Amino acid sequence: MGQFTGNIAILGSGNIGLSLAKGLVKADYVKADQISLTRRNINKLKDFADQGFGVSTDNAAVVAAADVIVLAVLPQQLNQLMEEIGAVININKHVVISVASGVSCADIRNKLAEGLEVIRAMPNTAIAIGQSMTCVASDNASKEHIDEVTRMFETVGSVIKINEDLMTSATALCACGIAFFLRAIRAASQGGVEIGFHADEALKMAVQTAKGAADLLLQMQSHPEQEIDKVTSPKGCTIAGLNEMEHNGFSSSLIKGIKLAATKAGELYTKG
Numbered sequence: 001m002g003q004f005t006g007n008i009a010i011l012g013s014g015n016i017g018l019s020l021a022k023g024l025v026k027a028d029y030v031k032a033d034q035i036s037l038t039r040r041n042i043n044k045l046k047d048f049a050d051q052g053f054g055v056s057t058d059n060a061a062v063v064a065a066a067d068v069i070v071l072a073v074l075p076q077q078l079n080q081l082m083e084e085i086g087a088v089i090n091i092n093k094h095v096v097i098s099v100a101s102g103v104s105c106a107d108i109r110n111k112l113a114e115g116l117e118v119i120r121a122m123p124n125t126a127i128a129i130g131q132s133m134t135c136v137a138s139d140n141a142s143k144e145h146i147d148e149v150t151r152m153f154e155t156v157g158s159v160i161k162i163n164e165d166l167m168t169s170a171t172a173l174c175a176c177g178i179a180f181f182l183r184a185i186r187a188a189s190q191g192g193v194e195i196g197f198h199a200d201e202a203l204k205m206a207v208q209t210a211k212g213a214a215d216l217l218l219q220m221q222s223h224p225e226q227e228i229d230k231v232t233s234p235k236g237c238t239i240a241g242l243n244e245m246e247h248n249g250f251s252s253s254l255i256k257g258i259k260l261a262a263t264k265a266g267e268l269y270t271k272g
């Protein structure tokens with residue numbers, strides 16, 4: 001199968017739903033009029049309607065007219081949404097892609113329809129600029145549909161296929177991870193202000209330095225420690241700074257934060 005040819009329904013047009021919609025159109029994967037967006041407060045979708053996207057509050061009607069359904073509401077909003085669309089789901093026609101954290105493919109089939117192909121995708125907000133790290137998993141979808149969803153998300157970043165039992169871990173590392181790395185950049189810029197730069201200069205310097213560090217790893221295909229070795233001369237300033245950070249729990253706090261985020265991600269659907 002080639003590119004999904006039918007209409008794409010994005011149910012829940014918040015941060016991720018709209019980022020996906022924008023990214024898919026920007027990458028020319030589909031035209032805006034092939035995507036229907038829903039949310040309850042439809043006034044907030046006016047700009048998107050002006051750009052040619054379909055917009056609606058009627059989830060069931062949008063699903064009936066679509067082939068690919070993206071579930072992009074919060075986990076605690078998902079049951080209500082699935083109740084609205086259950087009656088119009090057709091397992092011979094629809095493929096469901098869920099971006100909801102902590103909700104399994106089986107949970108979705110239990111509410112919608114047995115035999116329905118469900119694929120989970122865990123993108124992050126960099127999807128809006130085509131730089132998402134998206135993890136994809138399914139327990140029952142055909143290889144061709146998983147490949148097609150992979151291609152769909154590759155138009156808006158990188159994709160890794162993983163086992164479904166690692167999806168909550170992927171949420172912590174990649175989706176929450178955006179915030180973790182942003183906070184690290186903010187902290188670096190605050191350090192920059194304390195050693196003499198204006199806030200705007202310090203932020204620009206920290207951002208470009210972080211981008212350079214990430215690109216070094218991507219382009220050189222190297223390990224962080226290999227690149228760190230190139231910066232740390234004996235008795236030098238980098239190793240002094242780095243070790244001071246480690247004495248204060250730098251790596252440890254990141255690891256602990258990621259572990260806690262993974263635990264919370266697994267509880268969002270069941271505990272609300």
Ligand SMILES: NC(=O)c1ccc[n+]([C@@H]2O[C@H](COP(=O)([O-])OP(=O)(O)OC[C@H]3O[C@@H](n4cnc5c(N)ncnc54)[C@H](OP(=O)(O)O)[C@@H]3O)[C@@H](O)[C@H]2O)c1
Pocket residue numbers: 011012013014015016017038039040041042059072073074075077080081099100101122123124125175176
């Ligand atoms: N944010 C991230 O970085 C990220 C990354 C990966 C995955 N996710 C997952 O993506 C999902 C969405 O997250 P988000 O950050 O985009 O949340 P969000 O900004 O709160 O978006 C959720 C949207 O769903 C709409 N909605 C709620 N109930 C609805 C219903 N019954 N029918 C139609 N629309 C409905 C809400 O609008 P109204 O109130 O107007 O209806 C809202 O715009 C979550 O399950 C989250 O776990 C998020």
